[in-house]
Amino acid sequence: MTIKKLLSGNEAIARGAYEYGVRAATGYPGTPSTEILENIVQYKDIYAEWAPNEKVAVEVAEGTSFAGARTLVTMKHVGVNVAADPLFTLAYTGVNGGFVLVSADDPGMHSSQDEQDNRQYAKFMKMALFEPSDSQEAKDFLGYALDISEQFDIPVMLRITTRISHSKGVVTLGERQAYPAKPYEKNVPKHVVMPANARKLRVSLEERLKKLAAAAAKHPANRVEEAPGVKVGVITSGISYMYAKEALGDSVSYLKLGFSFPLPQELIAGFVAKYDTVYVIEEGEPFLEEQIKARGLKVIGKEILPNIGEMSTEVIRKAILHTELPRPVSPPEIPLRPPVLCPACPHRGVYYTLSKLGAIVTGDIGCYTLGVMPPLNGLETCICMGASIGNALGLSKMLPERKVVATIGDSTFLHSGVTGLMDVVYNKGIMTTVILDNSITGMTGHQHNPATGYTIRMEPTRKVDLEALVRACGVAHVTVVDAYDLAAVEKALRAAMGCGEPAVVIARKPCVLLEKNRRVSPYGVVADKCKQCKACMKLGCPAVTDTGAGIAIDANLCNACGVCAQVCKFDAITQEGVRNG
Ligand SMILES: Cc1ncc(C[n+]2csc(CCOP(=O)(O)OP(=O)(O)O)c2C)c(N)n1
Structure with a gap:
């Protein structure tokens, strides 16, 4: 009996890992990739781990592949x-x-700081590249990719985008197939890339790529869908194939490229020759288009289609058919809801305090990046994971008259912040690093990390002692504070900023969402004590509102951190006060 299931692309890849004999899967969380590993955990035959960062994830995966196991490694672009x-x-x-x-990849940057098109990496790194268009292909192409990897002795990139990861489609399930582990062999010329070996491997890589290109020309992931009698052809890949089909239907013929590096140039040349006009429809950069044009073929692409943001049916319709469908219903007025830190988020009090201290505050990537929003206005830079500490060191070196504070989450600190801290100590930086330790990788949905004490399968394990780690880096001035205790946070920050040496403050409190079922007694306002000074509004807590008639605390939102009560000089916020909601 055939079993079919509605799966997201990420779930389908996890299923593919199971069916196609993957024995090891590693990764680091990041939208839109995270659910792949989270779903792989259900398959007990697969060794799975969250690594501290993507580089380590790849290095572990190299080890499992060298050991002979079919291996998957997942990450965001x-x-x-x-x-x-x-x-x-x-x-x-x-x-x-x-x-x-x-x-x-995340075209449109739904949850990312850039929208790089990583197909370019596949070409740059000289890996084979597969681009599925839906959940079924996400599963099937993983099988193809593993076969190609083994046949041609090459790593393969399976490149997906947010819409593939998160939209659902019907997938036909299969059984787990037996792929016996290949024996591990010590092979120094292959595995030790000292220059003498690397020069030989460089030559063999080009030979492998040539063979790969020939295989791509005949591979079932690349197919022509011919519409009889039409004069227009479309070359497309990934999710753009879906949009093109929806916009243009069978008024054109398609060359759908699923195995898109090395590009099957002969197949493409044959297709282009058949049509008066050929469009290349691809989301992001002109990856296919530039290679096709470099062969001297005449195609139309980014002259009329954007390379910014997501491709869509509307964009294609407008650019190629010069038509626009009327919007079926006018969109309702939706109130703007900018992202905010949760009620009782332990990061709030730290940014509130920092905003009073006049320092330059650098930020990093995580929930705490939301400290940038008003009214906290808490940070001034955010570049990439781990950058806050190096950014702060650079600022402090050039602006010695200013106090500079780096703020970074626990997962981000372990990902790539710790090396920045070593630089601070080594190069005698006079600045403060605040580790916002909510004891979880919050932003991406509560994945464990080396400081939480649990593996991806929730097995208890040893955990990194952050305090001991920063001391081992050479930081002598280290303070650990309760992130809800504003007086302690302020005292620790003032001492750190004034100590004249590298200092670390670890502001610790578990993410409030970790305790989903906790019963709390929410705070409320004692009306006759409230002077409406609005100091509590400076916290930017969604539970605290100014109704115009006075301050109100929504009991349904309040998670009882008590930080608003601490900023109220008139003792007007208490757990006995009047609650709304
Ligand atoms: C290189 C890279 N990998 C992954 C991500 C996805 N990502 C964004 S924030 C974050 C971790 C945040 O965790 P933490 O530092 O503990 O802060 P929290 O969100 O818990 O406050 C991750 C993994 C990313 N933006 N960049």
Whole structure:
């Protein structure tokens, strides 16, 4: 009996890992990739781990592949920047067990700081590239990718985007197939990339790529869908295929590229020759288009289609058909809801305090980036994971008259902040680092990390002692404070900022959402004590509102951190006060 299931692209990849004999899966969380590993956990035959960062995830995956296991490693697009070093070299060494890197890109930046098109990395790194268009293909192409990896001794990128990761489609399930582990062999010329070996591997890599290009030309992931009698052809890949089909239907013929690097140039040339006009419809950069044009073929692409943001049916209709469908209903008036820190988020009090102290505050990537929003206006830079500490060191070196404070989450500190801290100590930085330790990787949905004490399968494990770690880096001035205790936070920050040496404050309190079922007695306002000074409004807590007639606390939102009560000089906020909601 055939079993079919509605799966997201991420769930389908996890299922594919199970069916196609993956034995090891590693990664670091990041939208839109996170649910792949979270779903792999249900398959007990697969070793799974969250690594501290993407580079380590790839290095572990290289080890499992060298050991002979079919291996999957997952990350968001910017994670590939972090992991680029071991990935470039892996194309040289090749693999043993099939090695597939899932790069989950985020066109439109729904949840990211940039929208890099990582197909360019596949070409740059000289990996094979697969681009599924839906959940079924996400599963099937993982199988293809593992086979290609093993046949051609090459790592393969399975490149997905937010819409593939998170939209659902019907997927036909199969059984787990038996792929016996390949034996591990000591092979120094292949695995030790000292220059003498690397030069030989470089030559073999080009030979492998040539063979790969020939395979891509005949591969079932690349197919022509011919519409009889039409004069227009479309070359497309990934999610753009879906949009193109919806916009143009069978008024054009399609060359759908699922295996898109190395590009099957002969197949493309044959297709282009058949039509008067050929469009290349691809989301993001002109990855296919530039390579096709470099062969001297005449196609139309980014002259009329954007390289910014997501592709869509509307964009294609407008650019190629010059028509726009009327919007079926006018959108309702939706109130703007800018993202905010949760009620009782432990990061709030730290940014509130910092905003009083006049320091330059650098930020990093995590829930706490929301400290930038008014009224906290808490941070001034945010570049990429781990950058806050290096940014702060640079600022402090050039602006010695200013106090500079870096703020960074626990997961981000372990990901790539700790090396910045070593630099602060080594190069005698006079600045403060605040580790916002909510004891979880909050922003991406509560994944464990080396400081939480649990593995991805919730097995208890040893945890990194952050205080001991920063001391081991050479920081002598280390304070740990309760992030809800504003007086303690302020005292610790003032002491750190005044100590004249590298200082670390660990502001600790578990993420409030970790205690989902906690019963709390919410705070309320004692009306006759409230002077309406609005000091509590400066916290930007969604539970506290100014109704015009007075301050009100929504009992349904209040998680009883008590921070608003601490900022009230008139004792007008108490757990006995009047609650709304
Ligand atoms: C290189 C890279 N990998 C992954 C991500 C996705 N990501 C955004 S924030 C974050 C972790 C935040 O956790 P933490 O530092 O503990 O802060 P919290 O959100 O818990 O406050 C991750 C993994 C990213 N933006 N960049």
